[in-house]
Structures are given as structure tokens and as C-alpha cells.
Amino acid sequence: MNIAAAANETLAHNSNLLVYSAMAVYTLAFLAHMAEWVFGSRSKVGRTAAALTAHANAPAAVTVRSTQQGGGTAVLERPQVITKTAAGSRDVPDGPGAAGGTEKGDLYGRIAISLTVLAWALHVGGVLTRALSVQRAPWGNMYEFSTTFAAVAVGAYLLLLTLKKNIRWLGLPLVTTVLLDLGLAVSVLYTASDQLVPALHSYWLWIHVSCAIISGAVLYMGAVATVLFLFRDRYEAKLADPAGKQPGAFARSVLERLPSAASLDKFAYRINATVFPLWTFTIIAGAIWAEAAWGRYWGWDPKEVWTFITWVAYACYLHARATVGWKGRKAAWLGLIAFGCYLFNYYGVNIFVQGLHSYAGV
Amino acid sequence: MSTTTDSPRDPDSSDASDTGAPAGSSASDAGAAEAGGAAETTGAAGSDLGAAGSQLSTAPREDISLPSLGPVGWVRWFWRQLTSMRVALLLLFLLSIGAIPGSLIPQTSIDPVKVEEFKADHETLGALYDKLGMFHVYSSVWFSAVYLLLFISLIGCIVPRTWQFVGQLRRRPPAAPRRLTRLPAYTTWRTDAAPDDVLAAAERMLKKRRFRAHRAGTAVAAEKGYLREVGNLVFHLALIVMLVAFAVGSLWKSEGGKLITEGDGFANSLTQYDDFTSGAFFDTDTMEPFGFTLHKFTATYERTGPQKGTPRVFRADISYFSGADGKEHRTSIEVNTPLDIAGSKVYLLSHGYAPQVTVKDGRGKTVYQGAVPFLPQDSKNFTSTGVVKVPGARTKDGKPNQLGFQGFFIPTYGGKGSGSMFSQFPALDNPRLVLTAYHGDLGLGSGLPQNVYQLKMKGLKQYQADGRAVAQMMRAGETMQLPGGDGSITFDGVTPWASFKISHQPGNGLALTGAVAALLGVAGSLFIQRRRVWVRAETGADGVTVVEMAGLGRSEAPRLPEELADLAGALAPAAPVAPVADSDPDLGTGTEAEADTGPLPAKNPAEPTDSDGPADPSEGARA
Ligand code: HEM
Numbered sequence: 001m002n003i004a005a006a007a008n009e010t011l012a013h014n015s016n017l018l019v020y021s022a023m024a025v026y027t028l029a030f031l032a033h034m035a036e037w038v039f040g041s042r043s044k045v046g047r048t049a050a051a052l053t054a055h056a057n058a059p060a061a062v063t064v065r066s067t068q069q070g071g072g073t074a075v076l077e078r079p080q081v082i083t084k085t086a087a088g089s090r091d092v093p094d095g096p097g098a099a100g101g102t103e104k105g106d107l108y109g110r111i112a113i114s115l116t117v118l119a120w121a122l123h124v125g126g127v128l129t130r131a132l133s134v135q136r137a138p139w140g141n142m143y144e145f146s147t148t149f150a151a152v153a154v155g156a157y158l159l160l161l162t163l164k165k166n167i168r169w170l171g172l173p174l175v176t177t178v179l180l181d182l183g184l185a186v187s188v189l190y191t192a193s194d195q196l197v198p199a200l201h202s203y204w205l206w207i208h209v210s211c212a213i214i215s216g217a218v219l220y221m222g223a224v225a226t227v228l229f230l231f232r233d234r235y236e237a238k239l240a241d242p243a244g245k246q247p248g249a250f251a252r253s254v255l256e257r258l259p260s261a262a263s264l265d266k267f268a269y270r271i272n273a274t275v276f277p278l279w280t281f282t283i284i285a286g287a288i289w290a291e292a293a294w295g296r297y298w299g300w301d302p303k304e305v306w307t308f309i310t311w312v313a314y315a316c317y318l319h320a321r322a323t324v325g326w327k328g329r330k331a332a333w334l335g336l337i338a339f340g341c342y343l344f345n346y347y348g349v350n351i352f353v354q355g356l357h358s359y360a361g362v
Numbered sequence: 363m364s365t366t367t368d369s370p371r372d373p374d375s376s377d378a379s380d381t382g383a384p385a386g387s388s389a390s391d392a393g394a395a396e397a398g399g400a401a402e403t404t405g406a407a408g409s410d411l412g413a414a415g416s417q418l419s420t421a422p423r424e425d426i427s428l429p430s431l432g433p434v435g436w437v438r439w440f441w442r443q444l445t446s447m448r449v450a451l452l453l454l455f456l457l458s459i460g461a462i463p464g465s466l467i468p469q470t471s472i473d474p475v476k477v478e479e480f481k482a483d484h485e486t487l488g489a490l491y492d493k494l495g496m497f498h499v500y501s502s503v504w505f506s507a508v509y510l511l512l513f514i515s516l517i518g519c520i521v522p523r524t525w526q527f528v529g530q531l532r533r534r535p536p537a538a539p540r541r542l543t544r545l546p547a548y549t550t551w552r553t554d555a556a557p558d559d560v561l562a563a564a565e566r567m568l569k570k571r572r573f574r575a576h577r578a579g580t581a582v583a584a585e586k587g588y589l590r591e592v593g594n595l596v597f598h599l600a601l602i603v604m605l606v607a608f609a610v611g612s613l614w615k616s617e618g619g620k621l622i623t624e625g626d627g628f629a630n631s632l633t634q635y636d637d638f639t640s641g642a643f644f645d646t647d648t649m650e651p652f653g654f655t656l657h658k659f660t661a662t663y664e665r666t667g668p669q670k671g672t673p674r675v676f677r678a679d680i681s682y683f684s685g686a687d688g689k690e691h692r693t694s695i696e697v698n699t700p701l702d703i704a705g706s707k708v709y710l711l712s713h714g715y716a717p718q719v720t721v722k723d724g725r726g727k728t729v730y731q732g733a734v735p736f737l738p739q740d741s742k743n744f745t746s747t748g749v750v751k752v753p754g755a756r757t758k759d760g761k762p763n764q765l766g767f768q769g770f771f772i773p774t775y776g777g778k779g780s781g782s783m784f785s786q787f788p789a790l791d792n793p794r795l796v797l798t799a800y801h802g803d804l805g806l807g808s809g810l811p812q813n814v815y816q817l818k819m820k821g822l823k824q825y826q827a828d829g830r831a832v833a834q835m836m837r838a839g840e841t842m843q844l845p846g847g848d849g850s851i852t853f854d855g856v857t858p859w860a861s862f863k864i865s866h867q868p869g870n871g872l873a874l875t876g877a878v879a880a881l882l883g884v885a886g887s888l889f890i891q892r893r894r895v896w897v898r899a900e901t902g903a904d905g906v907t908v909v910e911m912a913g914l915g916r917s918e919a920p921r922l923p924e925e926l927a928d929l930a931g932a933l934a935p936a937a938p939v940a941p942v943a944d945s946d947p948d949l950g951t952g953t954e955a956e957a958d959t960g961p962l963p964a965k966n967p968a969e970p971t972d973s974d975g976p977a978d979p980s981e982g983a984r985a
Contacts, residue, residue, distance in 0.1 A: 305465040
């Protein structure tokens with residue numbers, strides 16, 4: 001074996017080490033998040049219940065916010081903008097977050113985020129060294145795909161955090177699933193660094209696959225928000241109907257601290273609506289590449305079929321939101337089905353179905 | 363962010379009936395007034411805001427009432443259902459479900475061999491699937507029905523939406539509703555500037571920001587974001603364009619494969635293809651005259667490292683001609699760079715090796731000489747299998763004795779000690795040809811087409827020696843003798859072959875145009891917000907001008923409050939906030955603090971009270 005090859009082997013080995021270290025740190029972040037939720041459960045806020053009972057008979061209420069800096073120079077007082085929630089939706093404030101306003105909880109929450117940042121740095125390092133070791137983009141098989149996917153998802157979450165978006169609630173579910181994903185990747189899906197067939201030597205492939213990974217990783221955040229929306233929505237519905245069955249203590253403690261159903265729904269919509277054009281572009285890029293490599297832009301290959309199904313399912317979701325009687329929970333279920341299609345495309349189709357895209361090697 | 367339990371404009375409990383509609387409200391917005399008052403029920407969705415909230419989208423209204431009697435009524439009802447959002451949703455859902463079986467059941471268009479295998483393995487299920495068109499889902503009656511209905515629905519939806527949108531473009535933005543406080547974003551302040559000046563400044567400011575704005579009575583009505591609707595219409599139209607392109611492409615396409623060994627050529631006519639399929643409207647008489655010759659096929663592979671064996675270059679050097687005059691041009695075809703020729707494209711699909719052999723029969727006569735393509739069985743290292751058929755061979759005494767050879771070709775043999783008969787590397791490092799021999803009747807006379815890569819064993823007998831099949835591994839130059847003096851086969855060398863796909867598919871450009879338009883359209887539709895803004899300026903009872911601004915967007919408009927604040931800031935130089943006589947200066951600027959009361963200037967923002975009537979300057983001023 002020559003020196004270059006040895007160097008590559010060392011890189012591949014280092015990549016594995018980095019991924020394992022990232023998993024260890026993610027585990028610590030997971031524990032810190034758990035601590036955050038546990039300490040946070042000691043605060044009894046009850047804002048949701050208060051808001052819902054106080055508003056039981058009131059029409060849509062009003063939220064007051066301060067405005068941004070106005071333009072006038074001589075003006076000391078700026079007009080405030082009053083926003084009003086869309087009627088028909090409950091007027092409920094967002095929960096206080098996992099820490100529930102407790103100092104200790106908040107401390108652990110911050111520790112968890114710092115650990116997530118560290119783990120992510122290791123994780124990205126692992127992905128990059130893997131790419132260097134094989135001298136190509138690290139998307140050649142399902143092991144590489146899964147590790148990259150998780151890295152992009154955490155990266156997107158951290159980016160939104162830096163932009164000061166209210167998404168700390170995503171921390172625990174995200175870190176948990178990233179651990180599962182990486183665990184699956186290093187145990188079941190692991191493939192030693194391998195080669196690509198020449199049909200994959202096209203820059204359209206890099207564009208197509210990187211867009212697919214980014215779309216999926218971001219859609220995943222939307223899917224988590226949708227699941228939480230379904231829980232939180234039912235919780236709010238129960239609270240709003242004091243005569244009906246009330247949520248249990250555990251559900252109350254956890255769901256109370258999440259953002260309101262309306263906020264979660266809006267977040268999920270924005271994610272899905274933002275990614276939909278990117279997903280459309282992913283399909284177009286794939287078609288252009290298929291045209292160049294195989295001589296047809298669309299051939300109903302299983303992978304193509306599921307990409308199409310995913311796209312139509314998201315179109316369904318977007319339509320449902322514009323259709324009376326389909327807003328809210330029904331649209332949310334459609335959104336989850338659509339993400340299920342995405343997942344099946346990557347795991348199901350690669351494992352169960354044979355097609356032209358089966359170069360990947362599980 | 364915090365909330366109060368009621369709208370700031372609503373009077374407190376002492377005056378529950380709220381009959382005190384502002385006397386100052388002008389006649390111009392009377393039409394929108396009542397609808398504005400009903401806004402609680404839908405808020406930003408808009409439809410119940412009456413004229414002011416109307417047509418922020420051209421989405422069709424839901425109508426599920428049953429038709430009035432008569433066939434015309436029913437037809438109209440049916441058409442309305444078909445073009446409703448609900449049915450579009452249903453059809454979209456059906457389309458995605460209907461696409462599933464085609465990915466799980468083998469499809470004739472992708473792998474006909476698998477379909478046959480499936481039918482053989484599952485007799486009843488196979489027959490049932492056949493009836494349902496499950497082996498060609500995407501051209502089946504039911505799948506076509508779903509997408510055709512969807513596209514009829516789409517056309518039926520787009521046409522009226524386009525008219526409606528054009529109508530909206532011609533009309534001006536609707537006048538302000540009477541009670542702007544009902545709108546999802548609202549702000550107000552008092553100024554010493556005259557109402558007329560404020561309104562004029564507001565109109566200028568809004569127009570400068572590319573709002574369509576006009577003045578109606580004491581208010582300016584403005585709207586922006588029409589491109590959202592344009593994007594949405596373009597997107598849906600582009601889907602139709604893509605469907606048309608798809609149809610054109612599949613009806614007029616032709617596609618065929620051809621395997622060519624180095625030195626051989628191809629001319630575009632039906633008989634030259636190894637396999638050929640074409641769309642319903644393709645006319646084989648109109649095939650363009652062109653052709654090409656494969657001069658050299660080059661494949662190089664990574665020799666070391668973890669990438670060992672990875673192909674680095676696949677290149678077919680060819681010369682081609684096009685048209686009747688047939689001038690030759692030289693070029694090369696690579697995997698991702700097809701040759702564009704006379705409206706067709708020639709793709710390099712795969713490659714392999716063709717061992718050259720010379721076969722002599724019992725008479726010592728050379729009965730076959732040439733390169734025989736072997737098919738790779740392992741795509742990585744190219745262990746390949748193949749057969750040689752020699753129908754013209756005879757025995758020593760001149761009796762017909764057709765010969766068949768079967769075996770495999772190994773481009774890089776690992777050596778005796780390697781314990782493997784499989785190739786170790788894809789290049790021709792240490793080639794071997796391993797053959798066994800048969801004689802008898804090759805079955806070529808039956809007139810049925812035969813697979814050139816397989817022997818039909820029925821009429822053949824394997825050559826045996828000492829009770830064992832005769833087989834030999836040959837290096838280039840070596841010869842295998844057949845028992846009984848029936849002849850010999852010599853392995854002369856190796857020629858590479860390459861296989862090409864020649865495809866002609868019109869409508870690709872149209873499909874790409876449609877796709878790009880769809881992409882731009884959907885991005886516009888999802889990223890552009892359509893919203894309305896109203897500015898009202900009226901003189902209050904104390905002679906000070908009250909400015910009110912309100913914004914309305916679709917429920918998902920995320921930045922409406924910020925934008926309204928921005929616009930208010932832009933209007934501030936023309937309408938500076940007037941000092942409030944009895945306001946507390948410390949509290950007056952406390953806008954960063956979240957207050958529970960109404961808009962500034964608030965008398966007492968710290969007091970968490972619902973009785974905000976007095977805290978509302980406009981209400982106070984008008985009372
Ligand atoms: C071929 C299948 C179709 C696809 C892939 C599709 C896709 C989409 C997408 C992605 C959107 C989202 C844009 C947005 O939310 O603004 C949308 C919006 C819309 N679609 Fe479709 N659509 C299809 C067929 C139809 C049909 C048949 C109709 C007519 C009933 C229709 C009517 C609408 C309307 C009215 C909107 C805008 C909704 C709104 O204003 O929010 N679409 N469509």
C-alpha cells in the first residue's frame with residue numbers, strides 16, 4: 001500500500017473516531033436537556049390554562065408589541081403596532097420553554113446547547129474527513145447519507161438559534177433523533193469508504209443530492225413541529241373545554257411549556273413552504289442529470305416515483321391549508337404523511353426496492 | 363408578548379353594547395363598515411372583512427350546496443365540484459397513492475424480464491395485476507384518469523382565477539373598513555399635521571414603496587404583492603405545459619440500444635438496433651440518416667488506495683456522419699456527455715470485453731474468426747460470460763457438426779494461488795478466457811430469434827474427456843483442442859466493446875421551460891405576501907389629527923406587524939407624533955416594555971386593565 005492510500009485509511013479512521021466522539025457529546029447534550037425539562041417541571045406556570053379560561057367567552061383578543069425603531073428623527077415616541085391573532089384560533093401565549101422559567105432549568109438548557117454545538121463541530125469534522133478520505137462528496141451510501149443528514153439538521157437548528165428564533169423547544173427531540181440516526185448509521189448501515197460508479201460523476205449529482213439532503217433535514221424540523229403541534233393542539237382543546245376530559249399531570253407539565261399550537265403550526269408551515277420550492281428544484285436537477293446520464297429525464301424509476309410522491313404529498317399539504325375544512329389537524333396529518341414519504345424514499349426504497357438508483361449500497 | 367382579554371377598542375363592561383361607533387367615520391367606508399365589524403370570526407383570512415378583505419387570493423369559494431334541478435344545474439354543479447379545492451386536494455392525494463404500486467411491482471417499461479418472472483412466480487396475482495394494469499401503472503387507464511381529471515380540474519380552476527385576477531388588477535384596492543382596529547395589525551397616533559397633508563404624504567410614501575395606493579375619503583387604501591398571485595397562476599400553468607411536454611415526448615419518442623465492438627459501426631435504421639421501442643406516433647420511415655463508427659474505447663481505473671478500481675475515464679472515440687452527404691466528423695462520447703446528432707442523442711451506457719477467437723473445424727478449416735462480446739456479470743471487476751456459436755462447422759468426414767462454446771472471460775486473473783476464478787481488477791491486466799465446448803444442433807434453424815448470449819442446450823452435447831467436461835483456461839495465443847479431432851478454438855486477443863443508447867425525444871426543451879417556470883412561480887407564490895394597508899387621518903374632537911394605520915395579509919403573512927411599523931416610521935416625518943398633554947414622559951417612551959394596554963401614547967401602560975377605552979386616543983378623541 002502506498003503512502004497516499006495509508007493517509008486515506010487514517011482519514012477514514014479519524015472520521016469514525018470523530019463520529020463516535022460526536023455521539024458521546026450528543027449523549028451528554030441529551031442528558032442536559034433532560035435535566036432542563038426535569039428542573040423546569042418544578043415551576044407551575046399554568047399560563048395556557050389561565051389564558052384559555054379567561055378567554056373562554058371573549059372574542060379574539062389583542063396582543064401588544066413594541067414596534068421596531070421608527071424612521072423619524074425628532075420623534076421620541078413611536079407608535080406601537082397591535083397585532084391580533086387570527087380569529088378562530090385560540091388566543092394562547094407560547095409556553096415558557098423547557099426550563100419553565102426556572103434558573104436551574106435554564107442553566108442546563110444552555111449547557112445542552114453548548115454541548116450540541118461541540119458535538120456538531122465533531123460531527124461535521126467526521127463528515128468532512130470522510131469526504132477527504134474518499135475524495136468525493138460524502139453521499140455515496142446510506143451510512144454517509146445518514147451522517148450528513150443529521151449534521152445538516154443540527155446545523156439548521158443551530159442556525160435558527162443564532163438568528164434568535166424561538167426554537168429551543170426543538171432541542172430534546174432533535175438531539176434524541178440525531179443519536180438514533182447516528183446509532184443506526186454506525187451499526188446497521190456502516191459501509192467502509194467505497195467508490196462511485198461513473199454515472200455519478202456529474203456536477204448535477206452534487207447539486208441534486210445536496211439539495212435533497214438539505215430539504216430533508218429542514219423538512220424534518222417541520223415534521224417534529226407538526227407532531228408537537230398535534231399534541232399541543234389536543235392539549236389546548238382539552239383545556240378550552242373545562243367540562244371535558246382534562247390532560248394528565250405529565251402531559252400538562254410537558255405540553256404547557258411548548259409554544260402554542262398556533263405558533264407550532266405556523267413554524268411547520270413556514271418550514272414546509274420554504275422547502276417546497278427547493279424540493280421542486282431538487283427534482284428538476286435530478287431530471288436534468290438523468291437526461292444527461294441515462295437519456296431520459298423521467299423514467300418512473302422507484303426513486304423517482306417516491307420523489308414525485310413526496311412532492312405531490314407536500315403539494316397536498318399546502319393545498320389543504322388553503323382549503324376550508326382541511327386547515328389545522330387534517331393538514332398536519334398530511335404534512336406528516338408527506339415527510340413519511342420522504343423517509344421511505346431514503347430508507348425504504350434503498351433497502352426494499354431495486355432500481356437504477358441502487359448503486360448506493362446499503 | 364402578552365395579551366389582554368379584549369380588544370382595546372371595545373368599551374369596557376359598563377358599555378357592553380358598543381353603539382358608539384365613531385361619529386367621525388366618513389361615509390366613504392360605510393360599505394365596508396359592517397363587514398369590518400364582523401371580523402372576529404375570521405380575522406386575517408379576510409373573507410368576512412367584506413370588501414376590504416375580499417380577494418386577497420383567487421382561491422375558489424367552497425360550495426357544497428346541492429344543485430337546483432335540471433341537467434344544466436347538475437352539469438354546472440359537477441363542474442363546480444371538479445374545479446373546487448376540495449376535489450383538487452382529493453385528486454392530488456389519489457395521484458400520490460396511485461403512483462405507489464408502480465414502485466413496488468415490477469414494470470414492463472423498466473424491467474420486462476422481472477415482470478415475466480413475477481408472473482411465473484405468482485400465477486393468480488400476476489393475472490389479476492395484468493388486468494389492473496399494474497405492470498404498466500403509469501400508462502394504465504386508472505392512473506391516466508386520475509391525472510387527466512386533475513388537469514381538467516386545474517384548467518377549470520386556472521381560467522376563472524386568471525379572469526378574476528385581471529379584474530382585481532383593474533379595480534383599485536378596496537376602501538378602508540370603518541374600524542381599522544379589527545385588522546390583524548393596527549397602529550395609531552396623534553399628530554399636529556393636517557389630515558390632508560398626512561394622507562397625501564401616506565399616498566406618496568406607499569406608492570414609493572410600490573404599493574398600489576389611492577385615496578378614498580379620509581383614508582388611503584393600498585395593496586402590494588400581486589406577484590404572489592401571478593406566481594401561483596404561472597406555477598399551475600407551467601404544470602400544464604409540463605404535462606403537454608411529457609405527452610409529446612412519450613408519443614413521438616424513439617429509443618434503441620446498440621452494442622458495438624471497437625472498429626465496428628452503426629447506421630440509424632431499424633434493423634441495426636439490438637432493441638428498439640417507440641411512441642405511438644413515431645414513424646419509422648422518418649428516421650434521420652446518421653451513423654457512427656467506434657474507433658477506440660478507453661477506460662482507465664484508479665490503481666491504488668481505497669478508490670482502487672474506480673473508473674476514472676470512460677471515453678468512446680468515434681467518427682460520425684449525419685445527413686445523406688455523410689461528411690465524417692471525429693469526436694468522443696463520455697458517460698455524462700452524450701453526442702447530439704440530427705435531433706437524437708447518443709449515450710454511452712456501458713462497456714465490456716469481446717475476446718477474439720479463431721475456430722477451426724474437423725477439416726482444419728477456419729469456420730469462425732472475430733470478436734465475441736461477453737457481458738459483464740460483476741460491474742466492478744468485469745468477470746464476464748458469453749458464448750461463441752459456430753453453425754458452419756463440420757467433422758473430419760464433412761458431416762455437419764455445429765459447435766458452441768460457453769464460458770467466461772476474466773480481465774485480471776488473480777493467479778492459481780488466489781483461490782478465485784473471479785476477476786481482481788476491471789482493466790486487462792492478466793486476461794484469461796475459460797471455455798467449455800458443445801456440439802450438435804444450435805437450434806438456429808427454427809427461425810425463432812435467439813439470444814446471442816446464450817446457448818440453446820436442447821440439441822447440444824457437451825464434449826467429454828475421461829468422463830469429465832472438456833474445459834480450458836487460455837491466455838491470449840493459446841488454443842483448446844476438441845476431443846476426437848473435431849477442431850480447435852484459439853484465443854487471439856481482446857477487443858473492448860461499448861454499448862450505446864440512441865434516443866430521440868422531442869419536447870425536452872418545453873419540459874425544461876415548464877419546469878423552470880414552475881419553480882419560479884411556486885417560489886413567488888410562497889415567498890411573496892399579498893397584503894393591504896390602510897391609512898386614515900381625521901381631525902379628532904380636540905382639533906388634533908388622529909392617524910390610524912392597519913394592515914391585512916393572508917393568515918400566514920409573518921411580517922405584517924413589522925412592515926406596518928416600518929411604514930408608520932416612514933410616515934412619521936410627515937406626521938410627527940404630537941405631545942400628549944397629560945401623558946407621563948417616562949411612560950410615553952417605554953415602548954420596549956411590553957404593555958398590556960392599547961396603542962401609544964398610552965395614559966398608563968402599566969395598568970393591566972381591560973377598560974382601555976380612555977387609553978385609546980382615537981376613540982377618546984372621537985367620543
Ligand atoms: C397538478 C397538481 C397541482 C399541484 C402540484 C399544485 C400545487 C400547488 C402548490 C404547491 C400550491 C401552493 C402555493 C401556495 O400555497 O400559495 C398551490 C396553490 C393553489 N392551488 Fe394548486 N396545485 C395543483 C392543482 C390545483 C388545482 C386542480 C387547483 C384548482 C382547484 C388548484 C388551485 C390552487 C389554488 C387556488 C392555490 C392557491 C391557494 C392559496 O391562495 O393559498 N391547484 N397549488
